[in-house]
Amino acid sequence: MSSPGEDGSSIRRSKRRAAEIATAAITGSPQEPKEDPIERKRARSVQKKKKTEAPKKSEPPPKAEADPSEIVASDDGLEAGEEEDEQAGETHVLERLSTSVSPMKKRIVAKRKTDAEEDDSCFLGDPVPEEEAKLRWPKRYEKDSAKRVSITNNGKDDDDDVKAKRHYLQARVDRCTYNLYEDAYVKAGEGEDNYICRIVEFFEGCDGQLHFSAQWFYRAQDTAIKNASSFDDGKPDHFHDDRRVFLSDVKDDNPLNCLVSKVHIVRVTPNLDLSSKRESIPPCDLYFDMSYSVSYSTFANMPVEEAETGKLAPKSDIASGSSTSGQRNQLLLLDLYSGCGAMSTGLCLGANLSGVNLQTRWAVDFNPHACESLKFNHPETEVRNELAQDFLAVLHEWERLCQKFGFGNENVLPEEDSSDDDEGPDEGSTVSSGEFEVGKIIDMCYGETSGVKKVGLKFKVRWKGYGPNDDTWEPIEGLGKCEERIRDFVRRGYNKKILPLPGTVDVICGGPPCQGISGFNRFRNYEAPLQDEKNKQMVVYMEIIEFLKPRFVLMENVVDILKFAKGYLGRYALSRLVAMNYQSRLGIMAAGSYGLPQFRMRVFLWGARPTEKLPQFPLPTHDVVIRGGGPVEFESSVVAYEENQPRQLKKELLLYDAISDLPPVANDESRDEMDYLAAPETDFQKYIRLSREELMNLSPTGEMLSQKRKLLDHRPLRLNDDDYQRVCYIPKKKGANFRCLPGVTVGAENKVDWDPNVERVLLPSGKPLVPNYAMSFINGKSSKPFGRLWWDETVPTVVTRAEPHNQVILHPEQDRVLSIRENARLQGFPDFYKFFGPLKERYMQIGNAVAVPVSRALGYALGQAVQRKGDDKHVFILPPDFPNRTIQSEIID
Numbered sequence: 073m074s075s076p077g078e079d080g081s082s083i084r085r086s087k088r089r090a091a092e093i094a095t096a097a098i099t100g101s102p103q104e105p106k107e108d109p110i111e112r113k114r115a116r117s118v119q120k121k122k123k124t125e126a127p128k129k130s131e132p133p134p135k136a137e138a139d140p141s142e143i144v145a146s147d148d149g150l151e152a153g154e155e156e157d158e159q160a161g162e163t164h165v166l167e168r169l170s171t172s173v174s175p176m177k178k179r180i181v182a183k184r185k186t187d188a189e190e191d192d193s194c195f196l197g198d199p200v201p202e203e204e205a206k207l208r209w210p211k212r213y214e215k216d217s218a219k220r221v222s223i224t225n226n227g228k229d230d231d232d233d234v235k236a237k238r239h240y241l242q243a244r245v246d247r248c249t250y251n252l253y254e255d256a257y258v259k260a261g262e263g264e265d266n267y268i269c270r271i272v273e274f275f276e277g278c279d280g281q282l283h284f285s286a287q288w289f290y291r292a293q294d295t296a297i298k299n300a301s302s303f304d305d306g307k308p309d310h311f312h313d314d315r316r317v318f319l320s321d322v323k324d325d326n327p328l329n330c331l332v333s334k335v336h337i338v339r340v341t342p343n344l345d346l347s348s349k350r351e352s353i354p355p356c357d358l359y360f361d362m363s364y365s366v367s368y369s370t371f372a373n374m375p376v377e378e379a380e381t382g383k384l385a386p387k388s389d390i391a392s393g394s395s396t397s398g399q400r401n402q403l404l405l406l407d408l409y410s411g412c413g414a415m416s417t418g419l420c421l422g423a424n425l426s427g428v429n430l431q432t433r434w435a436v437d438f439n440p441h442a443c444e445s446l447k448f449n450h451p452e453t454e455v456r457n458e459l460a461q462d463f464l465a466v467l468h469e470w471e472r473l474c475q476k477f478g479f480g481n482e483n484v485l486p487e488e489d490s491s492d493d494d495e496g497p498d499e500g501s502t503v504s505s506g507e508f509e510v511g512k513i514i515d516m517c518y519g520e521t522s523g524v525k526k527v528g529l530k531f532k533v534r535w536k537g538y539g540p541n542d543d544t545w546e547p548i549e550g551l552g553k554c555e556e557r558i559r560d561f562v563r564r565g566y567n568k569k570i571l572p573l574p575g576t577v578d579v580i581c582g583g584p585p586c587q588g589i590s591g592f593n594r595f596r597n598y599e600a601p602l603q604d605e606k607n608k609q610m611v612v613y614m615e616i617i618e619f620l621k622p623r624f625v626l627m628e629n630v631v632d633i634l635k636f637a638k639g640y641l642g643r644y645a646l647s648r649l650v651a652m653n654y655q656s657r658l659g660i661m662a663a664g665s666y667g668l669p670q671f672r673m674r675v676f677l678w679g680a681r682p683t684e685k686l687p688q689f690p691l692p693t694h695d696v697v698i699r700g701g702g703p704v705e706f707e708s709s710v711v712a713y714e715e716n717q718p719r720q721l722k723k724e725l726l727l728y729d730a731i732s733d734l735p736p737v738a739n740d741e742s743r744d745e746m747d748y749l750a751a752p753e754t755d756f757q758k759y760i761r762l763s764r765e766e767l768m769n770l771s772p773t774g775e776m777l778s779q780k781r782k783l784l785d786h787r788p789l790r791l792n793d794d795d796y797q798r799v800c801y802i803p804k805k806k807g808a809n810f811r812c813l814p815g816v817t818v819g820a821e822n823k824v825d826w827d828p829n830v831e832r833v834l835l836p837s838g839k840p841l842v843p844n845y846a847m848s849f850i851n852g853k854s855s856k857p858f859g860r861l862w863w864d865e866t867v868p869t870v871v872t873r874a875e876p877h878n879q880v881i882l883h884p885e886q887d888r889v890l891s892i893r894e895n896a897r898l899q900g901f902p903d904f905y906k907f908f909g910p911l912k913e914r915y916m917q918i919g920n921a922v923a924v925p926v927s928r929a930l931g932y933a934l935g936q937a938v939q940r941k942g943d944d945k946h947v948f949i950l951p952p953d954f955p956n957r958t959i960q961s962e963i964i965d
Contacts, residue, residue: 192247193282193329195240195274205239209273212236234283234325236275243274243284245331250274250284255358257332258286265291266332268317268358274328282328289317289337289360296369296658296706297650300643312651315357318364318371342373342682344621344653361682362655367708368946369658371650372686402431403938406572406622408460408582408613410435412907413446413453414899414921415581415628421924422931424768425955428938430579430931434572436463441909442917449905454570460584460612462519462527467619469518469529470571477559479566480573510554511536513561514543515570521545531558577620579934583628583922584609589636601640610641614648617679624687624934625649625679628922631660634675634703642706645677654679655686657946659711663900663923664866665692667756669725670898672869672923675709676930680937687937688948690929695721696866711947720952727884728863729754730897734786739796739888741787748783759956761903784906786893788883789874789915794839799876800887801841802860809859809880810846823852849878856880861890870898872919874912892918900924928955 199205206213212235241252250256250271257266273285292312293299317337338356343349353359363374403423407416416432423430436456437443443457456463474480515532522545524530529548534540551558565571588596588606597604602611617625633642642658649656656679663672680686689711713719735749752758763781791799802808811818815830824847826832833841846857859880861867871879874889881889890898892907895918902924907914929950936942 191329193245194243195276195282195328196242196244196249197240199238199240199276202238205236209236209239209275212239212273212275234275234277234279234281237278237280238276240274240276243282243328243331245329248331248333250331250334255289255335255337257335258326259330259332268335268337270319270337271331272323273325283325284328284331285323285325287323288320289358290320290364291317292647292650295364295371296366297643297647299638300640300647312647315353315359317358317360318362319360319374320364320366322366342653342655344681346653349653361653362650365946368689368711369646369706369709370656370686370946371646372655372657372944373682402429402433403578404433404569404572404576405430405579405581406577406620407432407435407446407453408463408580408616409584409609410437410446410455410582411439411442411920412905412917413442413450414901414924415583415626415927417449417905418900418922418924418927418929419579419581419626419931419934421767421955422928422933423935423938424931425928426932426935426939426941428935430935433569434577436460439913439917441913444908445906445914445917448908456517458517458519460609460616462517464612464616464619465518466516466529467571467616469516470565471573473558473562474566474573477562479562509536510534510551510557511538513554513557516561516565517545531561572620574620577622579624579626580617580620580622581626581628581927582613584613586610586629586633586641589630589632589641596636601637602644607641610645614645614652617649617654618652621681623681623684624937625654625677626687626930626934627677627679628927629675629677631673631675631703634660634706634709639703639705642675642677649677649679653682655682655684656680657686657689658706658709659689660706660709661689661711661926662692662696663869663926664696664724665694665711666690666923666925666929667694667722667725668898668900668923668925669727669730669865670867670869670923671696674922674926685937685940685942687930687933688942688946690933690950691719691947693722693929693950693954694724696724724866725756726864726866727861727898729756730760731890731894732863733757734783734891734894734897736886737786737788737888737891738886739788739799740790741891743787745782745784746786755956760897760900763904764902767902781904783903784893785896785914786891787911788888788891789911791876791889794835794837795876796887797835798841798843798858799882802858802882802887804860804885806862806864807855807860809855810842810857811855813842816842816847821853825852843877845877854878858882860884867898870895870919872916874915895919900926900928925955 200208211233214235243250252271252274255268255270258269260266267286268289268291269286270289271284272287273283275283275285277283295318297312336357338354338359340349340353340359340361342361343352349361362371364371405416405419407413410416413432413435416435420430420432432450432453434454434456435443435446435450436458437446438457438459440457443455446453447455458466471480511534513531514534517530517532519527521530524545524547526547530545531548531551532543533546533551534543569576586607586609588601588604597607601607613627627645629642629645633639633645646656646658656677658675658677660673660675663670663674676689678687678689691711691713733748733750733753735746737746748761752761761781798810798813801813802810803812810816811824813833815827815832817825817827819825826847835841843857849857856878858876860882861880862884867880871881873879874881874895876882876889883890883894892911892914893903895915896905896907897903899918899921900923901918901921907917909917932950932954933948936948942948
């Protein structure tokens with residue numbers, strides 16, 4: 073079964089005719105009688121090449137572009153105008169459909185000869201014997217002329233392919249001799265750099281014309297990276313090498329005289345050590361070390377080529393992919409911008425289901441309440457409450473200290489340490505009153521701390537004779553006489569892996585916040601997004617990856633990173649990984665497609681070292697229709713089935729499936745724990761109630777054990793008296809909202825207005841029942857204020873704020889907003905997951921989280937890649953019983 077969107081062919085085929093019409097309207101009809109038939113065919117071929125992101129130097133902007141001021145994103149990733157998207161129509165997340173066609177222009181140019189010049193283009197030598205040619209290029213010789221199948225698009229139907237009369241191994245153009253499988257420049261449009269190709273066929277067509285088939289090389293700026301190939305992050309060493317190109321899977325046919333000259337391209341072995349890689353590059357014009365596929369913007373290792381045949385042999389020059397730190401009991405994960413830990417929780421659950429023991433060893437977040445939640449639910453994790461840039465600084469200092477004291481050197485074994493250094497007062501000699509002596513060092517950081525605002529390296533000191541409550545943070549400058557204490561701390565910390573060192577991290581995951589793209593930011597920088605301080609975390613995230621060099625990377629973010637400023641931030645992330653020689657693959661996933669009653673689309677970017685198998689994206693498991701979708705330019709990155717591809721999908725989940733078993737609570741509920749009262753009613757509810765041990769091991773007694781636990785966090789944000797009374801007025805029926813209140817009418821264009829025949833109703837406080845802000849929200853066209861959800865619906869997305877003023881978050885049958893636990897279930901958090909902090913903070917943690925079923929499916933994909941299972945396609949199908957499956961293989965050590 074073919075994988076969806078191997079090169080975007082389904083999109084191109086469905087767009088082809090419309091593209092030809094659009095081209096005809098702009099450049100002149102290709103059917104005009106006086107037009108050269110070869111040029112007419114080249115126009116069609118160029119359209120196809122353009123639709124598969126053919127390499128180019130520059131491209132004119134679209135004739136019409138949306139006003140950037142109209143693109144408004146909220147802090148939780150929702151876009152203003154979402155209702156308009158919903159009313160405009162539905163897009164099936166399981167099928168990639170055409171939505172727009174951009175005008176194409178002719179770009180590959182056949183060289184014209186003047187009357188005084190002679191076109192010497194010709195084939196040399198005898199043709200390839202007919203039987204051999206039919207074996208090597210069978211599609212060219214099919215008798216059914218109506219069935220045209222192209223090598224472009226991986227052997228799928230294509231109307232532009234040319235039938236062959238005979239094949240050759242050599243050709244001459246402009247007195248230059250070309251051999252099959254040599255690399256060459258191809259004539260581009262005026263003012264553009266020549267294209268780069270590998271010649272994979274020479275043949276005379278049945279039309280009598282001479283052709284060559286090209287497999288295209290892409291420069292970095294020709295790929296999805298585009299304008300991000302030259303970074304504006306202020307770090308000149310991050311630019312792409314101009315000599316580096318990528319061998320694509322795009323092939324098409326061209327007139328022989330388009331060839332310009334030969335180019336010497338060599339293949340180089342991928343290497344994360346950029347200095348060693350540069351030294352390994354032999355003299356050449358260009359070099360390549362990865363392939364590029366338009367589908368899912370994929371940069372990946374490639375099989376070794378057999379120059380004699382042009383076919384691909386199994387991989388032989390890529391290492392086996394063992395862990396960089398050797399065999400160990402767990403694969404270690406670092407969760408950056410971790411929030412309360414949803415992404416790493418799902419990854420670990422999914423990896424476990426695949427047979428891989430992945431453990432969240434470190435987590436970093438600046439929100440202290442989120443850190444508290446993560447630490448409670450993952451007591452084995454070293455949770456650091458600090459800025460990511462301070463974490464990066466302390467990593468550099470940690471490496472320096474380990475090197476200084478000889479830890480990390482394979483020839484130096486650290487001393488055994490069994491002491492519990494973080495509890496109780498430091499034992500030892502007594503200290504006179506008023507004197508302080510350093511007992512031991514128990515932690516280190518780099519940023520500001522209480523009592524010491526100066527940024528720099530600091531150590532947390534346990535004073536001799538004192539307990540943890542008296543610990544203080546001290547700058548390193550004040551500990552000049554404590555080198556032995558610092559050495560002891562480094563020894564203990566190295567043994568306990570309190571901080572990662574380069575090469576010791578297996579996986580880094582995280583979603584760097586990019587608040588500079590939010591619609592609430594009135595001063596968004598469209599020209600240089602990375603110069604906006606609110607987007608700098610994207611740079612920090614990539615710098616941590618560059619320093620630690622993990623085996624695998626997974627980045628998550630809102631879809632707006634592919635929309636704002638023509639997708640610059642998304643392209644930047646892709647570009648940085650590729651510049652670091654990581655394989656990479658970008659996908660857009662909808663949470664509802666993996667077993668949740670919410671739509672919620674997010675962008676995910678995989679990275680993998682050259683020695684690893686690049687993880688795939690898991691195809692949807694549930695039949696969900698979403699409204700709106702990803703950016704058209706990244707349409708081939710939506711994780712979806714191909715049109716007409718067989719599939720077996722579960723029915724979509726609804727609100728009832730997720731929360732119907734939860735006991736009723738009031739607006740002023742204050743309990744953090746209560747009894748379940750009712751048994752689970754749906755498979756989702758049975759699964760979500762399982763304990764951590766049951767989820768990891770799938771114990772057959774899980775359901776019985778789960779019933780004994782308490783229900784956590786099932787309490788709503790308490791509404792003020794006015795809002796509570798407004799909510800009580802909202803009818804308990806599907807679609808109910810403030811428009812159902814007295815005095816409101818709905819007129820033309822679905823816009824609300826005051827009913828002049830109804831006196832405005834006031835609340836006991838004297839404030840109006842229908843507030844002015846509800847009437848004016850989105851120019852009076854929104855039905856969201858004080859909207860009530862219903863049992864048979866799928867919610868758009870879980871939000872970070874629980875106020876009902878501009879969101880549909882009211883319980884179907886109770887006069888309150890959804891509780892913390894109900895929101896957590898909509899995000900797929902297991903019921904055992906406990907949240908900390910004020911109620912608003914808990915809602916924020918849940919709304920900002922990655923949907924757990926999505927990260928669980930990605931964790932399964934990661935586990936498959938770690939074990940080198942599966943094929944080399946971009947996507948794969950999860951097991952039919954996922955996630956309720958029994959582990960067939962032992963956990964790897």
